[in-house]
Each structure stands twice: as structure tokens, then as C-alpha cells.
Amino acid sequence: MPADLDAHLVADADLDPDFAPAFVVDAPARQSAPVVFNAPHAGDVYPASFLAASRLAGLSLRRSEDAYVDALFAAAPALGAPLLRARFPRAYLDVNREPYELDPRMFEGRLPGYANTRSMRVAGGLGTIPRLVADGHEIYARKLAVAEGLARVDALYKPYHRALRRLIERTHGRFGLAILIDCHSMPSSSVAREEMGLADIVLGDRYGTSCAPVLTDAVEEALRRRGYVVARNKPYAGGFITEHYGEPAARRHALQIEVNRALYMDERTLVRRPGFPAVAADLTGALADALPEVAAALGPAQPGLAAE
Incomplete structure (x- = not known):
């Protein structure tokens, strides 16, 4: 393991388990676009209590992390939009799930009756509190209370979603329109194949139900113009966040973007590739082209909405 990653984990291990803060909003001085960016899986703070409870260490524990996705989309404020980014890691808590998708095999004691213990994600070990990291290894050395x-x-899930909901509602109230861009990365081994080869980016719109087609079309076209191979909905159609916040009939649109990790980092060491800045610039440029076009196509605020 590279020394810098060792130092990263050791330094973060000294942080308070409450993360303080659990998430951050990078906002422009004045929001000028009807857009909210969200990076729920880029958190890289691993508190000492979590490291002590885990049977894994170092890179093994970070396999579920969407490493550096917040940096890939860090130009969101320059586009006139806020970026919400988690600091807690996905292996600790996954906010792209229902609040109580919990695996009874992980816990000492009985879960409350309202817990969803039978979802496909729980069965796969990837519930709200994951049992496994992305490569299938068990996270915990003991059962949790x-x-x-x-x-x-x-402490984490509910405040994060309150913050995301507030950003979306404020955006919708101001512009009469809200577009959520949910930012993720994917392992190259999972990417759907097309005739052109491995997809660089997968756009997930819940098969056309989480946003107007113009949003998916415009983002795809802007990415293709920059030379990227783009797929839709396979293998990632969008998770709980896209499904939950995407309400096109109410002028709330949600699109998930999955970026192939091999484009910008070494997937074995999690070290950024030299081409990282170029990928980030391409993503920024594509969205800078597409989003104003989408906002114009979706039209001005409807009468009675508090748009400026």
C-alpha cells in the first residue's frame, strides 16, 4: 500500500466518531443555476472506532468508496450550483439506501419491525449499514448492537437527507425547477459493454422515470462530443436517491452519473492518474454545456412559483 494512503487512514482515525461535520455543502456565492450536485459515496473519514471494529484495514476497507468523486465535480459552484458531499464513508453508512435497509445477520439483538430486512441490497450485504465492502469481504469482526x-x-443518514432535501426545495422554490445530479463512480469490471468497448460513463434515470428525457439526452450528447462512451441504465439505473428525489411531473429531475474509475485513478492503489484533471475538466465542460440547454428546454417557472 502506498505510504500516502497509510497516512491518510491514520490521520483520519484520530477524528471524532461523529465526523464533525458529517457532510459539507460547497456553495457558490449566489446560486445561479437550478441544479444541485450530490456526492454521497465520496466520504473518506474513517474514525478510530470504525477501524477498531473492522476486520479490514487500509485499501481493503476503502473498496466501496467513490474515491475522489467530490474532486471530479468540485467545479459545481463555478457552474452556479451547490455540491453536497458526505465525509463519512459508504462502508460505514450508505445514504443511497432506504433509511432502514438493515441486515439482521449483522446485529446482536432484534431489529425494529419497520426495518426492511429482505431487500435485494440487504441480501447482497450492501444495506444502509453495509455488511460487505464492494469486493465481497466482511467488514466487521463482531456483531453490532x-x-x-x-x-x-x-446521526448521519437523517441529517444528510434533510440537507439534500433542503437544497432541492430551495432550488425549486427559487427557480421553479430543480435538477439533481447524483455523482458516483464505478469499478471498470462492472461496466456494461457496448460495441465500442467498455462504457466510460453510465447515466441512470430509472429508465426514464426520474427525469425528463431532455436531461439524459443533453448530458449524454455533451459527453459523447468529448469522446466518452456513454451507456444508459445498465448496469446502474440509479439508486434510492435518484428514485426518491426524481419527480419530473413536479419539476424535480434527478440523474445519476457513474464514472468509470479506471479513467481517473489506479483501481488497485486508489492513486489518481495523471489524466485526472482532464477528466474533471471534461465533466465540468459537458455539464456546463448541457445544463443551461436543459433548463431552457424545460421552460420558465410555472405561474405561482417563487422564481426569480
Whole structure:
């Protein structure tokens, strides 16, 4: 493991388990676009209590992390839009799930009756509190107390979604329109194949239900113009966030963007590739082209909405 990654984990291990803060909003001085960016899986703060409870260490524990995705989309404020980014890691708590998708195999004691213990994601070990990292290894050396799991939902999941909902509602209230860009990365081994080869980017719009077609079309075209191979909905159609916040009939649109990790980092060492700045610039440029076009196509605020 590279020394810089060792130092990264050791330094973060000294942070308070409450993360302080759990998430950050990078906002422009004045929001000028009806857009909100979200990076829910880029968190890289691993508190000492989590490291102590895990049977994994170093890179093994970071396999579920969308490493550097917040940096790929860091220019969001320059586009006139806020970027919400988690600091807690996905392996600790996954906000792209229902609040209580919990695996009873992980816990000492009985889960509350409202917990969803039978979802496909729970069966795969990837619930709200994951049992496995992305490569299939068990995270914990012991079972967790039910109270500990519920406390994570209260302390991290619920405040994160309140913040995301507030950003979307404020955007919608100001512009009469809200576009959520949900930012993720994917391992190259999982990417759907096209005739042109491995997809560089997968756009997920829940098969056309989470946003107007013009949004997916415009982003895809802008990325293709920059030479990227783009697929739709396979293997990633969008998760809980895209489904939950995408309400096209209410002028709230959500699109998930999955970027192939091999484009910008070494997937084995998690070290950024020299081409990282170019990928980030291409993403920024594509969205800078597409989003104003989408906002114009979707039209001005409807009468009665508090748009400026």
C-alpha cells in the first residue's frame, strides 16, 4: 500500500466518531443555476472506532468508496450550483439506501419491525449499514448492537437527507425547477459493454422515470462530443436517491452519473492518474454545456412559483 494512503487512514482515525461535520455543502456565492450536485459515496473519514471494529484495514476497507468523486465535480459552484458531499464513508453508512435497509445477520439483538430486512441490497450485504465492502469481504469482526446501527441512521443518514432535501426545495422554490445530479463512480469490471468497448460513463434515470428525457439526452450528447462512451441504465439505473428525489411531473429531475474509475485513478492503489484533471475538466465542460440547454428546454417557472 502506498505510504500516502497509510497516512491518510491514520490521520483520519484520530477524528471524532461523529465526523464533525458529517457532510459539507460547497456553495457558490449566489446560486445561479437550478441544479444541485450530490456526492454521497465520496466520504473518506474513517474514525478510530470504525477501524477498531473492522476486520479490514487500509485499501481493503476503502473498496466501496467513490474515491475522489467530490474532486471530479468540485467545479459545481463555478457552474452556479451547490455540491453536497458526505465525509463519512459508504462502508460505514450508505445514504443511497432506504433509511432502514438493515441486515439482521449483522446485529446482536432484534431489529425494529419497520426495518426492511429482505431487500435485494440487504441480501447482497450492501444495506444502509453495509455488511460487505464492494469486493465481497466482511467488514466487521463482531456483531453490532442494534442501538449502534439505529444511532448511525439518526446521526448521519437523517441529517444528510434533510440537507439534500433542503437544497432541492430551495432550488425549486427559487427557480421553479430543480435538477439533481447524483455523482458516483464505478469499478471498470462492472461496466456494461457496448460495441465500442467498455462504457466510460453510465447515466441512470430509472429508465426514464426520474427525469425528463431532455436531461439524459443533453448530458449524454455533451459527453459523447468529448469522446466518452456513454451507456444508459445498465448496469446502474440509479439508486434510492435518484428514485426518491426524481419527480419530473413536479419539476424535480434527478440523474445519476457513474464514472468509470479506471479513467481517473489506479483501481488497485486508489492513486489518481495523471489524466485526472482532464477528466474533471471534461465533466465540468459537458455539464456546463448541457445544463443551461436543459433548463431552457424545460421552460420558465410555472405561474405561482417563487422564481426569480
